[in-house]
Amino acid sequence: MKFSELDVSEEILKATEKMGFQEMTPIQEQAIPVAKTGVDLIGQAQTGTGKTTAFGIPMIEAVDSADSDIQGVVITPTRELAIQNAQELNSLGYFKRVRTVAVYGGQDIQKQIRDLKRHPAIISATPGRLLDHIKRRTIRLDQIKVIVLDEADEMLNMGFIDDIHEILENTPQERQTLLFSATMPGPIQHLAEKFMKDPKKVQIKAKTLTVSLIEQNYVKVREQEKFDALTRFLDIQMPERAIVFGRTKRRVDELMRALQKRGYEAEGIHGDLTQSKRDLVLRRFKQNEVKLLIATDVAARGLDISNVTHVYNFDLPQDPESYVHRIGRTGRAGKTGQALTFITPGEISHLKAIERLTKQPMKQVNAPSYKEALAGQQKVAVDALKQSLENDNYHDYETRAEELLSDNSPADIVAAALKVLTKEPDTTPVHLTREAPLMVKRSNRHQQYNSRDGRGRNFHSYERNGERRQHSGYRGRSRQKSQNY
Ligand SMILES: Nc1ncnc2c1ncn2[C@@H]1O[C@H](COP(=O)(O)OP(=O)(O)OP(=O)(O)O)[C@@H](O)[C@H]1O
Ligand SMILES: [Mg+2]
Numbered sequence: 001m002k003f004s005e006l007d008v009s010e011e012i013l014k015a016t017e018k019m020g021f022q023e024m025t026p027i028q029e030q031a032i033p034v035a036k037t038g039v040d041l042i043g044q045a046q047t048g049t050g051k052t053t054a055f056g057i058p059m060i061e062a063v064d065s066a067d068s069d070i071q072g073v074v075i076t077p078t079r080e081l082a083i084q085n086a087q088e089l090n091s092l093g094y095f096k097r098v099r100t101v102a103v104y105g106g107q108d109i110q111k112q113i114r115d116l117k118r119h120p121a122i123i124s125a126t127p128g129r130l131l132d133h134i135k136r137r138t139i140r141l142d143q144i145k146v147i148v149l150d151e152a153d154e155m156l157n158m159g160f161i162d163d164i165h166e167i168l169e170n171t172p173q174e175r176q177t178l179l180f181s182a183t184m185p186g187p188i189q190h191l192a193e194k195f196m197k198d199p200k201k202v203q204i205k206a207k208t209l210t211v212s213l214i215e216q217n218y219v220k221v222r223e224q225e226k227f228d229a230l231t232r233f234l235d236i237q238m239p240e241r242a243i244v245f246g247r248t249k250r251r252v253d254e255l256m257r258a259l260q261k262r263g264y265e266a267e268g269i270h271g272d273l274t275q276s277k278r279d280l281v282l283r284r285f286k287q288n289e290v291k292l293l294i295a296t297d298v299a300a301r302g303l304d305i306s307n308v309t310h311v312y313n314f315d316l317p318q319d320p321e322s323y324v325h326r327i328g329r330t331g332r333a334g335k336t337g338q339a340l341t342f343i344t345p346g347e348i349s350h351l352k353a354i355e356r357l358t359k360q361p362m363k364q365v366n367a368p369s370y371k372e373a374l375a376g377q378q379k380v381a382v383d384a385l386k387q388s389l390e391n392d393n394y395h396d397y398e399t400r401a402e403e404l405l406s407d408n409s410p411a412d413i414v415a416a417a418l419k420v421l422t423k424e425p426d427t428t429p430v431h432l433t434r435e436a437p438l439m440v441k442r443s444n445r446h447q448q449y450n451s452r453d454g455r456g457r458n459f460h461s462y463e464r465n466g467e468r469r470q471h472s473g474y475r476g477r478s479r480q481k482s483q484n485y
Contacts, residue, residue: 001023001029002023003017003022006033008032008057011095012057012061012092012095012096014095015092015094019092025045027051027054028050028053030204031055031058031202035054035176036058036061039197040176040196040198040200041178041199042152042178042179042189042196042202043178043180044180044181044203044204045204047211047327047328048328049211049333052150052304053088054180055074055178055180056092056093058178059122060089060092062145063122063146065093065096065121067143068119069140070122070139070140070141070143070144071121071143071146072123073124073141073146073148074124075127076151076155077126078301079106079126080298081301082103082126083102083124084302089124098121098122100121100122101115101120101124102123103116103124105129106274106275106278109136113133127155127167131163134167141170142170142172144172145175145176146175147167147171148179149164149178149192151181151301151325152184153181153184153185153321157188177195177199179192179199182324183321183324183357209358209360210328210360211331213331213336213337214328214330214336214337215337216327217338217341217364218340218343218351218364219342219365219367220348221342221343221367222344223434225367226344226432227258227432229342229368231426232372232425233312234264235368236372236376238380239292239338240291241291241305241308241309242310242311243294243299243311243312243330244292244294244295245314245315247315247316247317248435249271250433251314252294252295254431255268255294256294257430259294262428263423263426264291264292265289265290267281267290267293268293269295269298270295270296271296281293297317297322300329303329306335307335308330308332309330310330310338311337312339312340312341320356320357323341323354344437345437347437370425374422374424377423377424377425381421
């Protein structure tokens with residue numbers, strides 16, 4: 001079904017056309033008409049299938065750009081996602097002149113206050129900073145018509161729920177509430193229904209929770225062999241653009257340094273970096289200036305970066321849902337992708353838990369040997385040589401070649417040239433602090449494994465650095481946890 005078959009304004013149709021969209025995705029086709037009637041809605045569809053536009057269109061249609069109040073708010077767990085959602089909403093609202101401003105921690109609050117004085121109709125925010133603005137009275141939510149919780153299950157996890165409740169208390173009772181995510185564990189959905197009015201559910205049924213275009217493999221490795229295995233996979237698979245997920249901030253820093261030491265272009269992103277550094281790293285990754293992004297779960301949800309070809313789970317995620325979101329950074333909008341997960345001997349049961357949730361068995365692969373990695377890199381050199389022959393651009397070198405040929409056999413010369421060209425698998429020693437395997441602690445509420453402290457479902461607290469401390473109901477716990485991300 002095309003967007004033009006929807007009952008929406010001309011301006012929205014012009015916007016979708018400008019964005020290059022023709023056919024709607026299933027979640028758009030099914031959720032937009034329902035949300036347009038003004039009812040509360042829980043939308044669930046696989047990663048990378050256009051949920052942003054599915055809530056963006058009804059939200060933009062619901063607001064009046066002539067009205068100077070804030071009428072719509074989208075809440076997300078991370079700053080990068082708040083920025084990205086604002087961009088997409090601004091594209092969709094372009095012809096209707098519906099403006100969205102991003103409001104998130106780590107950015108100069110005075111700048112945000114100046115932006116807010118220009119009366120945006122919609123705010124795309126992280127919870128902590130939004131609450132700051134509410135307290136400073138620089139944002140009022142009393143005229144809100146629509147509120148969206150993007151990555152709803154994450155927003156309702158323990159680490160965020162207090163903030164969400166506080167935000168909701170500042171919005172009118174008669175607001176429309178929309179929840180979207182690729183995952184929606186039963187207990188969380190149950191919790192959500194308490195602050196929604198008779199929500200309709202739009203769930204795009206698929207055989208598996210994960211996108212079938214993503215090839216999912218795992219490799220069994222001992223902790224101390226992980227890093228060599230990773231670099232060998234990189235040498236063989238040669239990803240155009242890849243994200244490597246590590247469990248903690250320290251892990252991400254160490255991995256980045258270790259990869260750089262072995263000659264890979266890698267940049268890290270996590271919650272302890274300044275926002276300007278986070279912005280810079282993401283920009284360099286998007287612009288293809290660096291091929292490897294090393295990340296904590298701060299990059300697991302929602303980020304839409306085109307052509308991420310590979311996702312490596314160097315460490316297992318804390319819960320199976322995070323796995324779904326992490327690997328969903330590849331295989332978006334109909335593209336294919338590859339995911340590889342490293343499992344240490346003590347972690348096999350987690351693999352099973354993930355497979356139960358995704359309903360998709362993973363295929364076991366072996367870590368490449370040094371020889372295989374070398375063969376992979378040699379192939380790169382051979383291909384480069386062949387390309388040069390094809391380009392016919394080596395004639396300035398012929399005199400040197402003749403000189404070499406007078407003393408050596410052609411095969412010897414080519415072999416030597418290939419050796420020089422090949423980036424041989426590097427075995428430079430690196431330091432990685434040992435990570436303990438994930439502990440199993442099954443909750444009987446749902447089939448997941450829990451965080452190491454066994455206090456219940458894991459709550460990611462990666463967004464909260466510096467911005468949540470003033471107003472948290474989970475001070476002790478989440479702050480303690482946030483030190484890991
Ligand atoms: N109808 C469409 N036709 C073509 N491309 C689309 C369409 N709708 C959205 N897209 C593109 O698909 C990509 C993924 O969309 P989006 O980020 O909204 O996915 P998502 O479902 O929110 O994923 P996630 O669960 O990871 O957050 C984006 O680049 C978006 O521009
Ligand atoms: Mg999304």
